[in-house]
Amino acid sequence: MRYIIGAITIILFGAVLLSMVTATRERTAVDWARQEAALARIERQEALDEAVQPVKLTMALLWSVVPFLAALGGLGYVGGLAVAHLRRVWYERVPDRRGLVPVPVEYLGAVGPGALDAYHLTARESARNPALPHTLHYSPKVEQRAEQSRVEPITPTLSLPGLVDLATLNYRPSLDAILLGLGPGGEQLTVPARALCHVALVGATGGGKSNLLRLLLPQLQSVGARVVLADPHYTPFDVESGDDWRLIESGLHLPPAVTADQIGGLFAYLTDELERRIERRRKGERCGPSLFLAMDELPVIADTVPESIEHLGRLLREGRKCGLFTIGAAQSMLVKVIGGDSSAREAYRTAYYVGGDVRSAAALLDMPQRAIDDGQCSTGIAYLRSVKTAPAQLVRVPYVSNAALETLLGATSVPTSTSGQIDRVGSGLEVGTEVGSGYPLPGHQEALKDTTQAARILEALKAGQTPGEVAATLAGSRGGRKYQEASKHVAEVITQCLKNS
Incomplete structure (x- = not known):
């Protein structure tokens, strides 16, 4: 019995010892794996740092240069504005390609009336003289005029008659x-x-x-x-x-x-x-x-x-x-x-x-x-x-x-119909209906005031006369105050017809 108990004890002790040795080996393997993973991470980080190092250097350089570039761009912008202002001041004193000199807005009140008078005077003088075709020439700039004698004439691109009545x-x-x-x-x-x-x-x-x-x-x-x-x-x-x-x-x-x-x-x-x-x-x-x-x-x-x-x-x-x-x-x-x-x-x-x-x-x-x-x-x-x-x-x-x-x-009215003019057949209107060659008037003639003159105007318009002819008939002639009053009355009659249509 004692031998059996001793054998069992030895077997149990050996099993415990074997399990302890196995656990120790497993822990050792895990530790080695962790160390290898840590080393691999370190190697990867070092490789990444080496790869991005040029980018970091470039960014650092840009951040150091950007303020300088901004300052330089600002100076360039201010310089450009100054040059543009000087050019504008200079070229305001030089005629453009049309030979015109720019005029400040504040001078328009003084220049405008005189320029308008000059335009009408030129138009009247041109109307008195026969129109002769000529070429439009634009005045050269001041710096070009000194060289004009040494420059060959340029063939104009636009050849139109001058101002003609x-x-x-x-x-x-x-x-x-x-x-x-x-x-x-x-x-x-x-x-x-x-x-x-x-x-x-x-x-x-x-x-x-x-x-x-x-x-x-x-x-x-x-x-x-x-x-x-x-x-x-x-x-x-x-x-x-x-x-x-x-x-x-x-x-x-x-x-x-x-x-x-x-x-x-x-x-x-x-x-x-x-x-x-x-x-x-x-x-x-x-x-x-x-x-x-x-x-x-x-x-x-x-x-x-x-x-x-x-x-x-x-x-x-x-x-x-x-x-x-x-x-x-x-x-x-x-x-x-x-x-x-x-x-x-x-x-x-x-x-x-x-x-x-x-x-x-x-x-x-x-x-x-x-x-x-x-x-x-x-x-x-x-x-x-x-x-x-x-x-x-x-x-x-x-x-x-x-x-x-x-x-x-x-002093004559619009010409009547001929074979060479626009056909007027069926072109007029009788009160509300288009027949003959009369003047177009809407219906509701009864809405007009029943006056002899209004009736005469309506009859003349329906007969094909123009408002000017009717007014001339009422006034006795074209022009003058009576003609204007007659034209006004004819317009009132027609407007009343339009409103009542």
Whole structure:
């Protein structure tokens, strides 16, 4: 029994001793593994430090150089401003390529009136002398003038006639030849009346848009086209420029629309006329004579008569096929300025640009902005895009004096229908219905005051007479105070008809 117990004891002791030895070996292996992992981490960290060491050195160098670069850039900026200021001060005393010297704003009050007087004096002197084609020369800078004798002359890139009065050209328009301007060498640029389509006149105030209206409207009137006018700033006689619009006014198809109510009524009438012409076209009938809506100050019209934009959009998009055209003048033709949408603006087939808004010019002239030089748009020079001038080019616009208007329109009314003029068959309106060749008047004639003179005016208008002819009949002659009062009364009668329609 004792031997058995001793053997068991020895076996147990050996097992305990073996387990202790095994545990010791395992702990030793774990310690070795931990040490090897720590050594590996240390080696990796050292390798990473060696790899990023150039980056750390570069960043440290940049942080030390950045303040210096910032200081150097600031000094360069200040130096650039100083140089630009000195250049501006210097070049203000040197004529530009047009031969003009910049004038400080504070001097405009003293210089402006004198410059305007000089311009009108030059225009009058040019009108007295025959127009001779010449080349535009721009004054060289001061430093170039000393070298002028040793420099070969440069062939000019622009050869246009000088300032010329339309009266001196003795030009007589026709249905197939409406004068748009003068090209190089004095070439007369003309297009058929219907090829004008919609016309845009764009440019800054004082750039010559009114002169363009005076160029186009009397030509259209003289060949038998009907013209109506919407202008919030209209005046029969411009005391500042001396332009007399009364001859044009006497030949208008309707009295000028000046107030917001009159302009709104005119646009409503034209929209109704468009519907009537579309209906006639569907039936295979003639739409009627060409009717041109002339508008000045388009942004003002858009502000004071918001619904006019919708009417104008319809006329631009649908009027061409029915013989309804527009001639619009504005400082800008951007959509955000005149309203509407870009599709309506793209309907303009003829466009003039006299300077002031290159963005509008690029869209209307179909040219990149960088190709448009506002400096070329001096007095009487404009960019023109038309069926005659495609792509757009610079042209000389004749000055339309009062004498030129008398030559075109004279003391007679718009010519009557002939085989060579615009067909007027089925073009007029009887009270509320379009028949014959009378003057367009809405219905509700009974709303007018029952006076003998109003009845005479209505009968004359329905018979086909223009407002100017009716006023001349009432006054006994054209011109004078009686004629103006008669014209005013005729306009009141027509306005009353429009309001009651």
